[in-house]
Amino acid sequence: MMRLKRDFSLHWKNYLILFLVVELSLEVAVIPLFNAWTSLLLNLGAIPYLSYTNALSLVTSHPYITLGLLLELIILIICVFGQFALILNGVVLIRQDEFSFRAILKNTARQLRQLDPLGIFFFAGYFLLIVPFSGIFFSSPLLSKVVIPEFILDFLLQKPLYATLISIFYLAIFILSIRLLFVLPLMLFEKVKIKTALAQSWQLTKNKFWSYTLKLLKISLIALITNLGLTGILYSIQLGLDQTSPLSALIGGSINVTLLQIGSFLISVWASVALLQLILPTNVPLATYKSTKKSWLSKIAKPLFALFTLGTLLGNGAYLVHLGQTPLIISHRGVDAKNGVQNTIPALRKTAQAKPNYIEIDIQETKDHKFVVMHDENLKQLADLDTSPQELTLAQLTALTVHENGHQAKIPSFDEYLSVAKQYKQKLLVEIKTTKRDSKNMLKNFFDTYKTTLKQNNHELQSLDYKVITNAKKYAPTLNAYYILPYNFIFPQTPANGYTMEKTTLNDSFVTQAKLSFKKVYSWTVNSEEDLKKAAFLDVDGIITDNVTEARWVYHNFNANTSYANRLLDAVILLPE
Missing domain, CATH: 3.20.20.190 (Phosphatidylinositol (PI) phosphodiesterase)
Structure with a gap:
């Protein structure tokens, strides 16, 4: 943990830029493209909606539209895999003090070309296994809709048999997520096939299940306690500001909400980096000094971050005064x-x-x-x-x-x-x-x-x-x-x-x-x-x-x-x- 603390203190700005750029790229470019693709396909087939209620008729009556949607799903899976690979490669290069998005994209593209195609599809299920606390360590806006609707879970949990089966299922998922922790890094950096990666990960975690579980729990608790502490401090400050003039309270509130967002995002980045460094190959060295090189990204990072912060401040000001309509x-x-x-x-x-x-x-x-x-x-x-x-x-x-x-x-x-x-x-x-x-x-x-x-x-x-x-x-x-x-x-x-x-x-x-x-x-x-x-x-x-x-x-x-x-x-x- 001390090693991680030293590395993060040296490179936290690069880690922040890495996660922020990847996240914004997905939200601003990739997801809108997928939405446009889906809408175009449905319009071509004169299909008014997409739901499980019309899935069968979609397959039987619109085979070409169905193929287009399946192709979209395959590309979506590749993009999710690419997101994870980009971040993992970025963490490796930051640790080596050679951070550049050109190198990250180059390494990721090479790994995708060399990867067994089945490995990408395996990742679709593997993502749900690798991180039991995916909301803390790693999440993808591309998979934001991959959830079980609450009304279905509520219905199932009311049935003792289903509730028991669901509990057993989640327990099995948790155990597998620990035992298969090293599958993707082995596939990416050691260039091994799925079968070999599964066997090696199983061997690496043999007799170490509780050790890795406790490490993940420790990272989770640190992130949670830090978040609670930050929220408590900013809340206390805002209580005092609320006793001042309305304008001062609003300005202070906008700043505090922005600090809360930035702080929470930085904490989640730290937790993600902590997990990724836990599963990275041991032969990747850590940098022990601050780089003096200035890349083009480093030069634009400060004005870009300032612009982003200004937009966030204005948005938070609007949030504080606009409560939404009472439905x-x-x-x-x-x-x-x-x-x-x-x-x-x-x-x-x-x-x-x-x-x-x-x-x-x-x-x-x-x-x-x-x-x-x-x-x-x-x-x-x-x-x-x-x-x-x-x-x-x-x-x-x-x-x-x-x-x-x-x-x-x-x-x-x-x-x-x-x-x-x-x-x-x-x-x-x-x-x-x-x-x-x-x-x-x-x-x-x-x-x-x-x-x-x-x-x-x-x-x-x-x-x-x-x-x-x-x-x-x-x-x-x-x-x-x-x-x-x-x-x-x-x-x-x-x-x-x-x-x-x-x-x-x-x-x-x-x-x-x-x-x-x-x-x-x-x-x-x-x-x-x-x-x-x-x-x-x-x-x-x-x-x-x-x-x-x-x-x-x-x-x-x-x-x-x-x-x-x-x-x-x-x-x-x-x-x-």
Whole structure:
């Protein structure tokens, strides 16, 4: 660790430049190119959106577009590999005091040409194994969407068997990540094949699993404690500045948030360098002196960094005074903090008193072509009856009692729910759930029956099924209809009025594109204080939440408390996103 400390103190500026240039190059050039490529392919195929729901039809109906997307995926994997190789080569050259981007690019290009093609594809999975704490040590904006949506994890973790299997899986991943720690450096610098690299890494880490685990833990703890210490110091300073004039507090706040960002980035660079030096070949020597050579990069580094810092300062000033809009608060499945059974009348009556802007409900078609308020495709969980709503008549369904969170209630018809909502002047966001068992004219019958009522009471629609959106625009063009996206692959081009996006992959780029396209964005399911603040900062139009009362409390305090010190703490959560 002393060796690392000496090396980092000598070369921290070069390390900072290396990581900053690579990161900015990806964000400003590479990622926009990939987005443009995807959009071009979808436009050529007249494909309005990309999701798992249309994956099969994409393959069967658009083979050439599919091949183009697969080629894009291959190049993406190569770029991720290239990012890691660039940084690793940069660290090696900095250690040898021979840092130049020309040399880094030359070495990386040579290594890619010499690499076994299978090695690049192996890296796609290997990246998920090499760093258990990838957010601290190494992350790539190219893989920012490679995450499991939170609603899927929540569903799986509620099942004891799945929760156990997931725990075993992550434990196995952690063990493999330690045992395969040296695979990529061996492939890059020793020019060995995958099989040999795997065997050698396994041998190098033999009987050293806990040693390397403790080293990684130590690096993580140092980074965490340093970050907390920096945040605490700047927060204390800002508390004092908040007692001065508004202008001084704002200027001081902008500087402190900028220092926090730069400091946090430098800490993450140190942690990444610490990991990379841990896995580098031992025959790479360390430089023990400061170079007196001045490269062109060194000459422009200071003005470039000054320009970057000035832009960051101005951006942080805007952040401190602009809190984002308070989004519409939408009750998820008609409940507020488990105050009743989802999608039932008693829960509606209680939740309406909390005055959400909308109450979101789910409806399905019944055996006799009526509509019932129900989310699940099977009644087993709520009614202890192993059947679907489509196999029972409306009369049979409304006679059933459902149980949840210590409450019980009858299953309501859609007509009954609409009637009670009208009594409370409560607007609804109606999700139409479709199944293979629905009648042929289900959507036409729905709109013929309900479009006037929905429009008169300012209700809105949403659905995971794209056919619902196209039919809504056909039969009820003035009714607001939102297409539900569980994953943010690429911004869609659809006739929907907006998009209901699962919060895990929702980002500011998607929201910005939506605003430029005059589309609204609802985020689901937003429950924690942290997620509620993120949603406001992203300027989404609405949040779908299980906790209406808490959401109102969070947004009230968020807007009422103008302390820049508190904004600085929020920046730890909000600005990195």
